[in-house]
Amino acid sequence: MRPLEAVRMALRTIRAQKLKSFFSLIGVLIGVTFLIAVVSIVQGMNRYMVERFANTLVGANTFELRQRPSITTGEVSDSVELEWRRRPRISYADADYVRARLTTPATFAKFCEDRVSVHYEGKVAKDIFLAGTDADYFAIRNYEITAGRAFTEQEVQTAQPVLVIGSELAEKLLPNVDPVGKTVQIGGLPYRVIGVVAKQGTLFGLSLDKFAVMPFSAQGRRLICPINILDALIVRTDNPTTMQRAMDETEALMRARRGLKPWQPNNFHFETAEGALGTWKKISRILFLALPGLVAISLVVGGIVIMNIMLMAVSERTREIGIRKALGARRRDILAQFVVESATLSGAGALLGIGFGLGLAFVVKAVTPLPAAVAPWSMLVGVALGVSVGIAAGVYPATRASRLDPIVALRAE
Amino acid sequence: MSTIIRILDLAREYRMGDERIYALRGVTLDIRRNEYVAIMGPSGSGKSTMMNLLGCLDTPTAGEYWLNGEEVSRLSDDALARVRNREIGFVFQTFNLLPRATALQNVELPLVYAGVRARDRRDRAVAALERVGLGHRLEHRPNELSGGQRQRVAIARALVNQPSILLADEPTGNLDSVTSEEIMRVFADLHAAGQTVIMVTHESDIAAHAERAVVLRDGRVESDRLTRGAAA
Numbered sequence: 001m002r003p004l005e006a007v008r009m010a011l012r013t014i015r016a017q018k019l020k021s022f023f024s025l026i027g028v029l030i031g032v033t034f035l036i037a038v039v040s041i042v043q044g045m046n047r048y049m050v051e052r053f054a055n056t057l058v059g060a061n062t063f064e065l066r067q068r069p070s071i072t073t074g075e076v077s078d079s080v081e082l083e084w085r086r087r088p089r090i091s092y093a094d095a096d097y098v099r100a101r102l103t104t105p106a107t108f109a110k111f112c113e114d115r116v117s118v119h120y121e122g123k124v125a126k127d128i129f130l131a132g133t134d135a136d137y138f139a140i141r142n143y144e145i146t147a148g149r150a151f152t153e154q155e156v157q158t159a160q161p162v163l164v165i166g167s168e169l170a171e172k173l174l175p176n177v178d179p180v181g182k183t184v185q186i187g188g189l190p191y192r193v194i195g196v197v198a199k200q201g202t203l204f205g206l207s208l209d210k211f212a213v214m215p216f217s218a219q220g221r222r223l224i225c226p227i228n229i230l231d232a233l234i235v236r237t238d239n240p241t242t243m244q245r246a247m248d249e250t251e252a253l254m255r256a257r258r259g260l261k262p263w264q265p266n267n268f269h270f271e272t273a274e275g276a277l278g279t280w281k282k283i284s285r286i287l288f289l290a291l292p293g294l295v296a297i298s299l300v301v302g303g304i305v306i307m308n309i310m311l312m313a314v315s316e317r318t319r320e321i322g323i324r325k326a327l328g329a330r331r332r333d334i335l336a337q338f339v340v341e342s343a344t345l346s347g348a349g350a351l352l353g354i355g356f357g358l359g360l361a362f363v364v365k366a367v368t369p370l371p372a373a374v375a376p377w378s379m380l381v382g383v384a385l386g387v388s389v390g391i392a393a394g395v396y397p398a399t400r401a402s403r404l405d406p407i408v409a410l411r412a413e
Numbered sequence: 414m415s416t417i418i419r420i421l422d423l424a425r426e427y428r429m430g431d432e433r434i435y436a437l438r439g440v441t442l443d444i445r446r447n448e449y450v451a452i453m454g455p456s457g458s459g460k461s462t463m464m465n466l467l468g469c470l471d472t473p474t475a476g477e478y479w480l481n482g483e484e485v486s487r488l489s490d491d492a493l494a495r496v497r498n499r500e501i502g503f504v505f506q507t508f509n510l511l512p513r514a515t516a517l518q519n520v521e522l523p524l525v526y527a528g529v530r531a532r533d534r535r536d537r538a539v540a541a542l543e544r545v546g547l548g549h550r551l552e553h554r555p556n557e558l559s560g561g562q563r564q565r566v567a568i569a570r571a572l573v574n575q576p577s578i579l580l581a582d583e584p585t586g587n588l589d590s591v592t593s594e595e596i597m598r599v600f601a602d603l604h605a606a607g608q609t610v611i612m613v614t615h616e617s618d619i620a621a622h623a624e625r626a627v628v629l630r631d632g633r634v635e636s637d638r639l640t641r642g643a644a645a
Contacts, residue, residue, distance in 0.1 A: 005525055016513045323509045326470060327570070328498020328526040330491040406470045410509065 003336070010341035013313075014348065024309035025349030027302020028389055032350045032382040035295045036357025039378040041364055042287050044371040049280045050273070056203055061243045062140060064111070064232040064271040065090060065098065065250055087267040088258070095233040098253050102235075104246040109137040109234040110216045112225035118165075118173060118212060119185040125173045125210070130186060132216035132224050133234075138164070138197075140236045143213075148180035148195035151215055159217035164195040168209035186212070187223045205369050232271070247272075299385060302349065303393040310342050310397035321401050322409025331402040338401050342394025343387050350386020354379050416479075417577055417609050418444040418467070423476035423486075424632075425462050436462035438632035439476065444578075444611065449604045451620035451640070452613045454629035461582075463629060464613045468501055468580050469493045481577045498526050502571025502579045506586035508563045510555040510570075516542060517551040520570045527574055541569040545599055561592035568599055572608070579603065581612040585619055597622045 014021045058064060068084035076084075092110065099108045112132040118125045131137070138150040143164075151162045163184065170179045170193075179193045191214060200208035214220065216230075225231060235250065237243045247270055254268055314321070321334055329337075361372035425437040437459045444450055454460040465471035466478065469485055472493070478486040485496050502523075503509075510519045520538040529537070542548055545565040555563050564584060571579055581600070585593035601622060604610050612623060620626050621640055628636045 012513065319509070320511055323511065324522070324526070325494065326468070326497060326503050326509070327523045328494050328574075330494040330526070332491070333494075333526060407465050410470075410505070 003340075006336045006340035007344060009337055010344040013341055014345060020309070021345055021348070024306055025302070025345050025352070027298055027305045028346045028349035028386050029302070029353040029356065031295050031298030031302055031389075032353025032386055033356040033360065034298060034353075035291065035382050035385070036354050036374075036378050037360040037364075038287065038291050038294070039375045040357065040361035040372045041370065042284050043373040043375050044361070044365065045280075046284055047373050048369075048371055049277055052201075052203055053276065053280070056200070056208060058271055058273045058276055059141060059236065060273060061239055062234060062236040062273070063243060063247050063250075064234050065094075065254070066232045066269045066271055068269050069275075070231070070271060090230045090233060090268065092228050092230065094254070094257065095230055097257055098233060098235075098250050101253055102246060102249055104237060104242050104249055106242070106246050107136045107140055107236045109134040109140050110230050111137065111232045111234050112216055112221065112230055114224040116186050116212075116223055118169065120173045120182065123173055125169055127210065128169055129211040130220075130224055131211065131213045132218065132221045133213060134216065137213065137234070140234055144198040145195045146198045147178070148193070150195055151213075156215040156217055159219065160215060161189065161191045161218050161220070162194045162214065163191040164197060164213045165193055166197050166209035166211040167199045168207050169212060170196045172210075186220050189220050191218075191220070202369060243272075295385070299389050302346070303389040306342055306346055306390060307393040307397060309345075310338060310394055311400070313341075314338065314397045314401040317401075318404060318409045318412035321404050322406050322412065325404070325406035326410060334402040334404075335398045338398030339391055339394040342398070343390035346390025346393065347383060347387045349390075350383045353386070354382050357382070415446050416443050417446045417448075417481055418442070418611075419477070419479040421477040421479075423466060423473045423478060425459075425466060425471065426474050435632050437466070437473070440629070440632075440634055442627065442634065442637070444609065446577075447604070447607050447609055448625060449600070449610045449623045450612070451623035451626045452611065452629065453615060453617070453620050453626055454635070455615065457631075458629040459632040460613050460615075460629050462632075464580065464582050467578075467611060468503060469496045494526075498523055499574060500577040502568075502574065502576040504564070504567050504571050504579065504581040504584045506583035508555070508560075508567045508587070510563060510566055512555055515552050515554055516547060516558065516566045516569075519555070519566055520573050523570060523574045537573055538569070541573040542566070544572065545569045559592075560588050561595050564588065564592075564596050565599065568596075568603075572603070578609045578611055581610065583614055583616075584612060585614075585616070593619065 067087050067089045095108070095110050110133060113129055115127050116130045118128050135151055135153040135156055138145070143150070145164070146167070150164055151160065155162055165179065173184065174182055179196055182193050183190050184193060185191070202208060221227070235246055237246050251266065251270070255266065258267060260267065324334060358374060361374060364370060365372040420440055420442040422439045422441055423437055424435070424439050427434045427436060440463065452460050452463055462471070466473055469480070472488070473486050476486065477484060480496065481500055483496070485493070488496065511522070517535070517538050520541050521534045524534040524537060539548065539551065542551060545568050547562060547565050547569065550558060550562060555566070558566065585596055588596060597619065600610055600612070610623070612620070614620050623640055626638060626640050627634060
């Protein structure tokens with residue numbers, strides 16, 4: 001018998017018993033659905049974390065010199081927290097020291113941030129992130145100015161009370177007017193809005209457009225940082241190699257400046273996009289480790305179900321087997337027929353599973369801010385697993401079928 | 414005329430627990446090419462065992478069976494399958510068609526196991542169905558056909574590989590008398606065209622269509638004679 005013949009036969013049988021076939025492949029279907037959906041979601045999450053989360057919070061080719069990590073995920077023990085608090089803070093002088101001595105070309109911005117309320121003609125916008133920083137901050141953050149302009153180095157040096165605001169703040173606080181030129185109050189001090197930043201979108205559903213940026217030297221700086229103290233010195237270079245070099249240099253400069261002995265650990269912290277992903281990477285590794293287990297369990301269950309269905313099929317179709325044998329089917333023909341039938345059944349389950357998995361991934365994509373990144377390899381793995389499970393589950397029933405005595409089989413009801 | 418079947422002292426015994434049952438106790442028989450033989454006998458006479466042995470569905474415990482020049486009584490399962498595929502066309506009392514397959518697909522089945530290519534298969538299956546007068550029922554399934562038509566499909570299936578012998582087991586057992594006559598006419602036509610036909614039956618009026626009747630009793634040949642039909 002030709003191999004294709006067995007597939008054709010199997011498809012004919014499966015088509016004749018659609019509902020039964022569907023139920024028998026549910027296990028495999030669930031397993032592969034799992035595989036595809038989890039891989040898609042984790043990969044989508046991964047991309048989201050890299051592209052949005054890390055790059056939004058820190059940015060590509062950028063590091064922040066800080067007293068302590070600002071992005072922490074998971075538990076921080078009391079002793080670690082205490083050690084962090086004891087560290088000296090980053091001062092203006094630290095920033096200027098590093099800036100003056102760093103040989104790697106880089107862009108710098110002093111940075112301070114806190115949440116404030118912004119007032120305009122009796123209206124108030126709460127929970128606005130107010131950043132005090134340098135003129136280069138806009139370049140470091142890739143902020144595009146849609147109206148007005150960013151502030152200049154000169155305005156920083158002369159501590160001008162000017163403000164560049166996020167698009168959502170502009171819409172909420174200054175609707176239906178041109179925000180540029182309007183004066184708003186922060187902490188009782190007047191600031192002139194000189195520019196609006198293009199919409200940044202959301203992160204985990206939170207708006208990234210509720211912010212305002214002012215020169216770090218402006219009067220209101222005491223609202224966000226003590227005088228002479230910074231949350232961070234932000235440093236950006238052209239590419240990952242120079243960034244690493246700049247970071248190494250900064251580390252050496254800071255250790256020298258603070259007089260740290262070789263055995264003493266750093267009493268400052270570098271925040272990078274990479275570092276911010278640390279915890280997420282741990283989570284996704286766990287998911288990927290757990291995934292084979294989850295998939296394996298449903299595939300084993302699916303395989304057992306298919307084996308039982310095939311055993312039932314063999315006993316139901318004993319007479320058919322007898323007829324085939326009488327007409328010249330050899331053992332291996334019957335074996336092939338049932339193994340292929342089982343593999344086809346299971347393979348169909350895998351294909352349906354891929355469909356369901358993709359569907360699930362796209363539902364997640366539609367109802368959450370997470371993208372779904374479908375991994376082609378996961379589909380190949382899904383089909384391969386499905387077919388393998390089918391073959392494995394089919395061998396025993398098929399062997400039984402192939403060993404039937406044709407005389408006995410022909411007499412079966 | 415040449416001998417197509419030669420059976421020498423063929424015996425088949427079964428064990429049931431400690432007991433031994435002798436279904437055939439040494440049968441010697443020659444059947445020539447283009448003979449039309451009825452094998453008869455009451456139940457328990459060994460005619461079913463004879464049918465299974467002749468059809469290579471079973472192997473004897475003693476004796477020799479030469480089919481078309483080949484000793485087939487000691488062959489392996491797969492070798493027997495090949496012999497069944499090439500040398501024997503079965504027609505059963507209960508038709509034994511695959512219920513979900515069309516007439517054409519049923520008739521193609523022996524060719525599938527013979528490894529014939531799909532296009533050749535179809536041509537040959539159509540020719541076989543036309544030969545039994547069912548050229549217009551190719552795509553019908555067994556449950557859409559009458560009993561007589563089903564048996565014709567089975568005959569077409571038996572013939573499609575041009576076997577040495579057509580082996581029919583009570584071919585009219587499930588048919589009314591009019592349809593039975595019809596099937597007997599098909600057998601007569603095939604025989605007239607040169608086909609060797611062996612028919613196992615317990616009905617003497619059906620056996621009368623054959624030219625030779627072998628009667629078994631208690632696992633032995635009781636009589637072997639020409640029928641009235643052959644004399645006429």
